[in-house]
Amino acid sequence: MTDEQIIEALGAASAPAQLQEVMVANARKVVGLRTATIVEEMLTPEQQQIYEQLQNAGNDQAVWDWLRSDVIGADTSEVYEATLRSYIDEVNSQIV
Amino acid sequence: MSSEEFHLDKGPKSDTSAEIEGNELADKQPRRVRTNEEGQTERLVKYANGDFEWVPTAERETSQELDVHSEVLEEVVSAIEVSEKDNNRQDQEITELRQTLEARDEEVLELRSELDELRRMVEELRGGAATESEAEDIVDAEIIEDEEAHDNERVFTVSSAGEVTPPAGKEVELYSAPAAEVGKEVELYTGPKDEAETALEAAAEEEGFSPELSAEVAEALKDNAADYAKLTAKARKGYLGQLLHNSKYLVKVPGLKKLADKINDWSDQKLDTARESYQGALADMQRDIQDQFEAQYAEEERGDEYENNLRLAKQLALMQSHADLEDAITAERHEQSGKAGWLTKQLTNKGSLKGKLAIAGTAAAVGVGVGLLGGGKWGGMLAGGTVGGVMAGQVNRRRANSEGEDGRTLAESQSKEDRDAFTQELADKYENEEEANVEDLIKYVQERTASERQGNRSRLKTAIGVGAAAGGLSGGIVEAMQGTVGAAPVEAPQPEAPAPEVVPEVVPEPVAEVLVPDPSIGNYDYPWNWAADTFGAEGATDTLKQLGELAAQDGHSIQWNGDGLNEWVSVDGVSDTQSVLDILSRYTTKL
Numbered sequence: 001m002t003d004e005q006i007i008e009a010l011g012a013a014s015a016p017a018q019l020q021e022v023m024v025a026n027a028r029k030v031v032g033l034r035t036a037t038i039v040e041e042m043l044t045p046e047q048q049q050i051y052e053q054l055q056n057a058g059n060d061q062a063v064w065d066w067l068r069s070d071v072i073g074a075d076t077s078e079v080y081e082a083t084l085r086s087y088i089d090e091v092n093s094q095i096v
Numbered sequence: 097m098s099s100e101e102f103h104l105d106k107g108p109k110s111d112t113s114a115e116i117e118g119n120e121l122a123d124k125q126p127r128r129v130r131t132n133e134e135g136q137t138e139r140l141v142k143y144a145n146g147d148f149e150w151v152p153t154a155e156r157e158t159s160q161e162l163d164v165h166s167e168v169l170e171e172v173v174s175a176i177e178v179s180e181k182d183n184n185r186q187d188q189e190i191t192e193l194r195q196t197l198e199a200r201d202e203e204v205l206e207l208r209s210e211l212d213e214l215r216r217m218v219e220e221l222r223g224g225a226a227t228e229s230e231a232e233d234i235v236d237a238e239i240i241e242d243e244e245a246h247d248n249e250r251v252f253t254v255s256s257a258g259e260v261t262p263p264a265g266k267e268v269e270l271y272s273a274p275a276a277e278v279g280k281e282v283e284l285y286t287g288p289k290d291e292a293e294t295a296l297e298a299a300a301e302e303e304g305f306s307p308e309l310s311a312e313v314a315e316a317l318k319d320n321a322a323d324y325a326k327l328t329a330k331a332r333k334g335y336l337g338q339l340l341h342n343s344k345y346l347v348k349v350p351g352l353k354k355l356a357d358k359i360n361d362w363s364d365q366k367l368d369t370a371r372e373s374y375q376g377a378l379a380d381m382q383r384d385i386q387d388q389f390e391a392q393y394a395e396e397e398r399g400d401e402y403e404n405n406l407r408l409a410k411q412l413a414l415m416q417s418h419a420d421l422e423d424a425i426t427a428e429r430h431e432q433s434g435k436a437g438w439l440t441k442q443l444t445n446k447g448s449l450k451g452k453l454a455i456a457g458t459a460a461a462v463g464v465g466v467g468l469l470g471g472g473k474w475g476g477m478l479a480g481g482t483v484g485g486v487m488a489g490q491v492n493r494r495r496a497n498s499e500g501e502d503g504r505t506l507a508e509s510q511s512k513e514d515r516d517a518f519t520q521e522l523a524d525k526y527e528n529e530e531e532a533n534v535e536d537l538i539k540y541v542q543e544r545t546a547s548e549r550q551g552n553r554s555r556l557k558t559a560i561g562v563g564a565a566a567g568g569l570s571g572g573i574v575e576a577m578q579g580t581v582g583a584a585p586v587e588a589p590q591p592e593a594p595a596p597e598v599v600p601e602v603v604p605e606p607v608a609e610v611l612v613p614d615p616s617i618g619n620y621d622y623p624w625n626w627a628a629d630t631f632g633a634e635g636a637t638d639t640l641k642q643l644g645e646l647a648a649q650d651g652h653s654i655q656w657n658g659d660g661l662n663e664w665v666s667v668d669g670v671s672d673t674q675s676v677l678d679i680l681s682r683y684t685t686k687l
Contacts, residue, residue, distance in 0.1 A: 003671075015408050017669075025657060026415040033422040034339060038346075041336055042355055044206075061634060074351025082352070086343035091418070094375065095410050096382045 001084055009088045027091075031084045038079055039067065121148075129153070313377075313384045320377040321421050324370040329428035334364030338371065378417060382410040614681035623665060623676050630684070639687070640665065646683040 003024045007013055012023055043051055054063045067076055121128060121140060128140040138150040328335040340346050340356040347356050389406050620626040627636035644654040644665060655666045664671055667679045
């Protein structure tokens with residue numbers, strides 16, 4: 001989802017731009033951390049070893065590329081997207 | 097024998113002779129056909145009992161027979177097709193079952209492998225011990241021994257007063273607060289200030305930003321969030337289960353279905369209870385916000401816009417609380433597991449989690465933003481109440497010489513805070529068995545007191561500047577902070593929209609003519625792709641950031657958003673690729 005789609009889904013299209021910016025930043029922060037929790041949980045012990053080796057090599061980009069290469073058996077971006085949609089539902093359902 | 101001998105039309109014959117003749121004919125030419133006196137075609141038919149007769153062969157009957165045969169044939173074909181479909185479906189089911197079985201086989205193999213590994217470890221550890229429980233005791237003893245040895249290896253010592261003694265031979269220079277003259281107000285942080293920020297400070301002081309959110313509600317929210325965060329770190333499976341099983345989207349992601357199935361027994365009573373309590377506190381917070389809104393406006397003043405702003409305020413407070421909770425969860429994981437995953441670190445801007453988490457930059461922006469929604473008093477309420485006085489922390493003008501309750505000046509207190517942070521970070525490093533790098537630790541302390549707050553300042557500045565401009569609030573930030581419920585709503589920013597005209601403090605300086613954009617920028621979907629093609633994939637992000645810094649020096653407003661996979665940059669408030677590259681690519685010659 002783009003930032004604009006996030007705002008739309010949150011029903012905040014009429015909010016001032018800076019509020020929208022804060023909402024998007026918060027949403028992406030929450031979703032990013034949740035996605036990290038899920039992805040790191042899904043690594044097998046062998047993958048965990050590779051993961052650590054890549055980290056120790058100090059090349060962050062290499063780690064990102066590796067995580068994007070479907071190592072967890074699921075598309076990382078798909079996990080992020082699903083987490084994002086879930087979070088938007090969560091926010092909308094919690095407004096009293 | 098000629099055919100004439102059997103021609104029945106040769107003349108009348110007796111019944112007996114005709115019968116004999118017919119039988120002979122039927123024996124020798126059983127498919128004989130003739131034309132009778134009426135011109136009809138007849139076929140000689142011989143029955144099993146030896147009788148024969150000439151039977152008219154009507155074309156119509158033949159056709160009907162053919163039709164019947166065709167129908168039968170169609171039924172047969174249809175039956176075959178159905179059968180083939182069934183076969184295909186069964187084949188597919190068999191294939192799926194085989195795949196499932198193969199997957200399970202793999203799981204079983206993995207589990208067996210793990211089991212074998214565990215058995216081998218137990219055998220190794222047992223080393224003469226009679227039972228597995230004795231082996232477990234050996235493991236426990238080894239762990240304790242390792243921990244003790246590790247403790248003894250610590251080379252830094254930390255006194256109860258927070259003073260750190262470095263190992264012999266290493267010089268450690270701790271950060272010290274700037275010298276302050278007694279009675280003189282000083283700036284503790286020397287980051288650039290601009291009109292917007294100064295106006296914000298003035299507005300903050302004028303409004304007071306006193307917390308109006310019920311202290312009881314704020315305290316309950318804080319406590320419940322802390323309890324829930326602690327439990328999520330302890331009950332990792334339960335937390336994952338909540339994430340996966342409460343989402344209608346996540347379980348549809350193929351790989352995640354397997355994980356969700358794996359942790360079917362995720363339910364954790366304590367965690368569920370903590371979650372419910374936290375959600376209850378969130379609901380109370382929203383009701384409190386609503387009470388505050390209602391107290392500010394009479395019933396007849398509450399229209400659609402009021403309702404919309406109330407909803408936005410609740411939503412904003414909810415999302416800020418969620419972000420704070422995720423920070424707390426990450427911090428708890430860091431504390432309880434001794435380390436946080438690389439990905440998590442990436443998504444929290446790397447570095448010290450504790451230090452980073454202590455600073456909630458967006459929180460202040462929430463207060464400012466809600467102020468724009470409905471007036472400074474609401475902004476103050478949220479800034480002071482919901483986000484715990486972070487706004488006050490953003491107002492960086494400090495009275496360095498004023499003495500606090502502990503008898504220290506503010507400068508001294510802050511110096512001590514930094515030393516404490518250093519100490520804590522040091523302890524964390526050792527706890528987490530990470531390499532203790534003195535330089536890093538010093539840098540951390542210094543960054544905490546300078547760069548990070550400057551970053552928050554920059555973030556606020558951008559948010560305020562862009563927001564004020566987008567809202568058509570030409571009167572400046574003070575007016576923006578004191579805006580009314582009738583502040584003009586703005587449309588969501590469009591991806592292809594041209595750079596908005598921002599308030600003077602963030603309007604970029606004109607770019608020198610010699611700086612021209614790279615003509616190839618139109619070929620790229622994202623700035624990173626352009627940077628990777630132009631400078632190489634390794635370090636592309638760093639190069640973009642360098643270009644951003646150069647552009648910032650030229651007066652452009654550069655804002656990095658998100659983290660890791662989702663990090664993106666906006667230039668002068670616009671984040672579409674072409675606009676960003678149009679500016680950044682001009683500075684490649686200055687690298």
